[in-house]
Amino acid sequence: MGKIYQVIVIGLNGEHMTIDLCDTEEQMKAMTVLQLKEKIGERLPGNGMDNIRLIFATNVLVDDEMTLGSYGVQHKSVIHMVIRKTDGVESETRRNRQFCDPPSSRYSFMRQRVRGHGKEPNKMSVEKAYDPSDPSFKFVDRPDVIDPYQDESCRAEMSCGHAVTPGSLTGWCRSLLSKGQSKFTCPAVQPDGEMCGAEWSYQEVRRFALLTVEEMDHFEKELARIVVAKFKACPGCKTYVERQALDNLCFRCTICEESSKPTHYFCWQCLRPWKGRGPRSDRCDNDDCSDKVLDLLKSCDPMTLEDVPGVGPCPSIRACPNCGMKVEHNQKACKNIVCPRCKVEFCFVCLKLKTKCCETSNSYTACSSGVAPRQTAIPTWNS
Known part of the structure; x- marks a missing residue:
């Protein structure tokens, strides 16, 4: 039996499902988002996919006619499922809880993280090197912009024109993920003193960093986690839901309503059953809700x-x-x-x-x- 191309889907309640898609890479690239939804739907009897959103890396797969190849989905990619439900009330101010430390020097990162002296040295992939005969990369004789002290001979040119090595690129992008950033940007300092800041797609990073299967799994889960941060688990049914009314904290969970569970309305801020009048954008009447x-x-x-x-x-x-x-x-x-x-x-x-x-x-x-x-x-x- 030949190779079966698959994706790993993380369901609404955190369960992992392996979805068999097709027999060849070409078929997988040509498969549409709608076809993927149908495949997932076969594993979820009785659950329609109309309100389901699929998230891969930083992309919400919103266009049913787009192909998986156009989104960069490949064999064993990790895809998250969330459910989109409206709360039915008008809105006013977004509450964003993401926190990031002040940007640190990339050279500080370079010395501590890439050389394996950071907090997670066991996860840093520094023992990597390009194959000099690989024609898919453009090799250049310039310093690695992330770690100029790298001794590796092969340095590849990224889309922005700056050179990297796979180990330093992996470490730099890991550090960005650890700060809650879902965009990978070039840290090179240009002659005018400004940072390059060019954005590298996950697909480009995946290729130039020579990510292993384990690293791809980590990157894709972390990227999806950052994107899914705007979704929350209903305290009643535990389903991940998306709030459309960004200035209203009173959320009506239609999943609970349809299944006759008691928590129909909950507070988006404190994640407890709603108390008090609504809609409100500041807090509910639960103690310590802020x-x-x-x-x-x-x-x-x-x-x-x-x-x-x-x-x-x-x-x-x-x-x-x-x-x-x-x-x-x-x-x-x-x-x-x-x-x-x-x-x-x-x-x-x-x-x-x-x-x-x-x-x-x-x-x-x-x-x-x-x-x-x-x-x-x-x-x-x-x-």
Whole structure:
């Protein structure tokens, strides 16, 4: 019997299913999302796929006519299932709980992580090398932009034009995943002092990092976990559901309703049965129900920027004005900061985009509009 091409599907309740698809790689690449849904549906008798969303890496497979090959799905890829259910009430402010440490030096990462001295050295894949005779890579005689001290002879050119080795690329992308980032970006510093920042697709990283089966499993699960963060498990039926009304915390679970379970309405914030009036965007009436990130923005310690004269104390933690991610300034150098998630550069003092702020000041002078007050709402990012 020949090889059977399969995908691993993580179901609504966390169960793992191996789905047999076809006999050849060409057939798998040509299979559509709809056909994959039908295959999964065969394993879920009585459960329609109309409200099911499939997530692979950072992609939500929304177009039924798209092929698996176009999404980069291959043999043994890991796909998550979530269910999309509406809560039926209008909305107002997104509550984003993702936290990321301030961006650290890529060279610090290079020395500690790639060379195996980080927290998880057993998971770092440093013993990798390209086959010099492989025509699918363009080899160049330039330093590895992630680890210039690499001794490996073969360095391949990424789509942005910078050179990498498979071990350093694996370690760099692992570090981004560990910070909750689902986008892989080039850390090379260009002649003008700016970071390259070009985005590498997971498919490109997978190929150039020579990811093993175990590494692909880890990367795909982590990428999906980050994407699935906007989904939550209903406390009643444990089904992962997606909230459409981003400013309403009162969520009506139709799965519980259809199965006559008691938890029809629950709080998206504290994940307990809803208490009090609704809709509401701040909290329900359960004790200790609050947005911990918003609480921190309101109560964090003040700080001053040593290198920006004339700027009074401002909050030490801010939410990115573009995507809402929580960020912290290291209190050194200029007042601008690049959000590690959406890559937008903004002024930490006035919370305007850098380009707007610099119309009336520069990176090392006080903002004309002064210090922005503490944030009382978290911006919504429609990524």
